[in-house]
Amino acid sequence: MTGTDGAERGRFARGAARIAELEGDRPQPRREAYRLLAEVAPDLPRLAVEFAYGDVHSRPGLDAARRELVTIGVLIALGDTERQLVSHLTGGLNAGLTSGELVEAVLQALPYAGFPRTINAMLVVRQVLQDRADPPVPAPPTTEAPPT
Known part of the structure; x- marks a missing residue:
């Protein structure tokens, strides 16, 4: 990721924060699923955190x-x-x-x-x-x- 490392880290941090908010004090199976996926496709969990949670789920409006x-x-x-x-x-x-x-x-x-x-x-x-x-x-x- 050239030139966008900071932006990508920001997306990931936003997404990870939203996931932590949704998990509360009870970690969900999502964490284990992401760990298992990373063994086969390391980018897939990162993309899910960045896009689904960092970009979309963290938007204002809802x-x-x-x-x-x-x-x-x-x-x-x-x-x-x-x-x-x-x-x-x-x-x-x-x-x-x-x-x-x-x-x-x-x-x-x-x-x-x-x-x-x-x-x-x-x-x-x-x-x-x-x-x-x-x-x-x-x-x-x-x-x-x-x-x-």
Whole structure:
């Protein structure tokens, strides 16, 4: 990296700071995934930190929690993203989202992503909340009349 070493270091530092903010006091599997990727493709984890977190996730205009909601929706729509969902669900919680908001975000994906992807994502939500020992998500009020 000739001529841009300082800028590249700044991007990486911004990205690493955002990741640390999202991880909170519970390091996520992202760190291990990046370590394993670096064994095969050393530039891939660096590019993810610089671009996804240093350039995009750190932009002004949306706070970290809202960015995590958008990311969660995209990951659900893509499907086959369980590892990434774990990181972004955890990051969303660490950024201030509630367990109820995560459940609603996943439910919001249902008409657009379909039942299989929504069900798979909800199972990931369940596991993340269970691993964190977060309180259970309260059931939404029913619209049906109670039995008499």
